[in-house]
């Protein structure tokens with residue numbers, strides 16, 4: 001089973017060089033269906049789960065992406081490390097269209113999107129001071145450096161920035177000129193996008209390591225002679241995709257080695273804290289007051305924490321849950337899954 005997932009914006013890697021699909025996974029989760037069947041296969045020799053965030057053929061708006069279902073399905077698969085791509089606009093002259101950036105911090109300006117797995121019988125508050133995994137982000141940067149992709153603009157057209165602050169807006173329309181000017185004059189966000197929130201919060205709640213690689217496609221519209229459009233985003237995204245694919249091939253191999261190393265050191269104090277985000281007081285609800293229904297609904301997410309923090313056994317799985325489990329571990333054909341979705 002894959003331990004690493006790759007989330008892409010619009011199927012840029014579907015059926016393309018580097019990814020060999022083996023089977024698909026399309027479970028009905030308690031939070032609905034994922035954006036599209038999750039493809040499991042080999043990318044440069046590393047088995048990964050590939051998620052098309054906007055669905056097959058890019059049918060979902062950023063506000064419509066079922067972030068909870070996508071991450072829940074990855075958790076069911078046993079994925080613990082995720083590389084997420086996101087196309088963004090620049091709000092900073094240093095971050096030029098065609099560059100890449102590792103997102104280290106985010107500002108959430110979305111509204112109304114479901115941003116938690118919790119509620120309805122269980123309260124939890126995870127720490128988001130570092131919204132992405134610092135260890136894996138460092139490794140991504142080191143790998144890019146090894147590939148010669150770091151700030152050598154004189155030698156290559158694409159540079160990779162080690163640290164960026166991403167503002168996530170609701171969309172789907174791009175910013176107005178005044179909004180873009182305000183963001184441009186604000187020193188904090190370097191980039192603006194539409195999809196990384198609440199996704200990154202859900203990854204933390206699901207105790208998964210995630211890194212965000214931003215593909216900078218435009219200058220938003222703070223610069224009058226360079227106004228963002230969907231065409232410009234697609235064009236510039238296409239230009240940089242061969243470099244992204246090359247970088248991902250190296251990064252996934254490095255991540256596979258790193259996560260094995262981290263797993264071997266699981267009792268050491270320097271263990272990556274992303275995978276233990278629900279430890280300690282993060283779950284505010286008294287464990288004795290968490291109902292069997294909640295435990296069943298959030299089984300993949302609570303499994304580790306309840307096993308560590310409580311002696312009580314997980315409730316037996318109902319016939320409905322058995323069905324979900326079977327779906328989870330079967331190679332569901334897209335046709336069958338689509339039929340079930342219509343019912």
Ligand SMILES: [Zn+2]
Nearest residue numbers: 133272273274
């Ligand atoms: Zn981490």
